[in-house]
Amino acid sequence: TSNRNFEARSGTKDADVFLVSPETASYSAIMGELRDPRECKAAIEGLKELDIPIFDDSMFIFPSEEKTEIKRGPNIGNPPKGTPFENYLNGNALIKVSDRITTDHICPAGAFLKYRSNIPKYSKYAFHTVDETFSERAELLRDQGKAGFIIAGLSYGQGSSREHAAICPSYLGVRAIIAKSIERIHQANLANFGILPLIFQNPDDYEKIDNGDELEIDALFDLIDKGSGFVKNKTKNILIPVDLMATESQKREIKKGGTLGDMGISDGE
Numbered sequence: 001t002s003n004r005n006f007e008a009r010s011g012t013k014d015a016d017v018f019l020v021s022p023e024t025a026s027y028s029a030i031m032g033e034l035r036d037p038r039e040c041k042a043a044i045e046g047l048k049e050l051d052i053p054i055f056d057d058s059m060f061i062f063p064s065e066e067k068t069e070i071k072r073g074p075n076i077g078n079p080p081k082g083t084p085f086e087n088y089l090n091g092n093a094l095i096k097v098s099d100r101i102t103t104d105h106i107c108p109a110g111a112f113l114k115y116r117s118n119i120p121k122y123s124k125y126a127f128h129t130v131d132e133t134f135s136e137r138a139e140l141l142r143d144q145g146k147a148g149f150i151i152a153g154l155s156y157g158q159g160s161s162r163e164h165a166a167i168c169p170s171y172l173g174v175r176a177i178i179a180k181s182i183e184r185i186h187q188a189n190l191a192n193f194g195i196l197p198l199i200f201q202n203p204d205d206y207e208k209i210d211n212g213d214e215l216e217i218d219a220l221f222d223l224i225d226k227g228s229g230f231v232k233n234k235t236k237n238i239l240i241p242v243d244l245m246a247t248e249s250q251k252r253e254i255k256k257g258g259t260l261g262d263m264g265i266s267d268g269e
Contacts, residue, residue, distance in 0.1 A: 001025050013129065076117040080171045082194050082257030085224075089175060089217040091147030094138055095131055096211050101152055102159035103186060105130055107168050109160075116164055123168040135172060142173025151209050152179035157186025166193045170258070176217075178231060180206055182245055191250040194258030196224075198231070201241040208240060209233055224251050 001022045018034070027037035097105070108128050115122035127134035138148050150156075150169065156179040157165060166189035176196035180203045190197045200206055209215070213235040223229030223244060230239045246254060253259050 075115065075121070077119060079260060080119055080167070082170075082260040084257040085175070085194070085220055085255055087219060087221050089147050089220050091149055091173075091175065091215060092141060093151050093209050093211055093213045093215060094141065094148040094174065095127060095134055096151040096209065097127075097130060097153065097156070099153035099180070100155045100158060101130075103157055103162045103165035104159055106157070106165035107162060109162075119164075119167055119171050122164060123171045126168045126172060138169075138172035138174065146173075147175035148173045149215050150174055150177045150179075151206065152177060152182075153206060154180045155183055156181065157183045157190075161185045161189070163189045163192070166190045166195060170195055176231075178209070178240075178242060187245050188250075191246055191254055192259045194254060194256075196254060197245040198242040199245050201228070201243055205240045208236065208238060210235075221255065224255060227251075 001020060020028070020034075021037075023037040024035075027040055028034045106127060107122065108125055112122065112125045112128070115125070124135045126138070141148050148169070156177060165186060170193040174195055176198055177190060178198045178200065180200055182190070182197050182199065187197045213233050216232050216234055217223060217229065218232070219229070223242075224246075227246070228241070228243045231242055232239050244251070
């Protein structure tokens with residue numbers, strides 16, 4: 001009865017999952033098959049408006065006025081540090097994805113949501129349903145001091161507004177998305193966590209970048225300030241014009257590595 005469904009979110013990757021109202025789910029569970037609850041006369045007659053809503057807080061344990069210690073388990077960490085940009089960016093295309101990649105493709109939910117407060121662990125499942133080698137390759141590139149680029153088609157980052165779809169790639173060293181288009185809420189999350197949301201000026205240029213290509217952006221700050229510039233595909237020796245999808249305030253945040261900038265907290269601090 002959730003309000004959305006993504007590939008492999010419930011059950012197996014090829015499972016058929018149907019979204020229904022709580023009433024339909026309850027009635028169908030009782031009847032043993034998918035049924036319309038409106039056919040149940042008793043259920044309809046039982047729905048009566050209450051003049052006064054019923055609240056029961058008897059099971060709440062309210063904190064005392066004294067300072068309460070917040071205890072965090074081993075699966076709860078701190079947000080990763082933001083890394084300010086330098087004026088030159090060099091790295092490789094880590095993954096090339098098609099149109100309509102959702103935040104669930106980027107950071108799968110389901111069984112993996114239990115790691116949402118443990119970014120290093122959750123990041124290991126980034127793009128897990130698309131390419132299980134992504135996180136390992138991203139970490140290797142990051143540890144070499146190079147930037148990761150994600151190449152995407154239309155509507156990158158659609159679906160849930162989950163910010164982990166930006167936090168985890170950022171932790172893995174992704175510094176730029178180059179897409180035909182990026183969904184608005186995900187674009188804001190990318191800017192918040194220091195990832196450049198770049199748009200192909202010519203959508204056909206999507207075909208000019210392949211997995212593993214070496215990419216660079218010279219005079220990066222100039223590109224950020226002007227809102228447009230070039231990404232050079234060094235492997236193919238071509239320049240690709242791009243626009244930066246960002247407001248003026250977002251441009252300032254992106255430069256310093258996101259909203260947390262270099263003020264982020266690393267694990268253990």
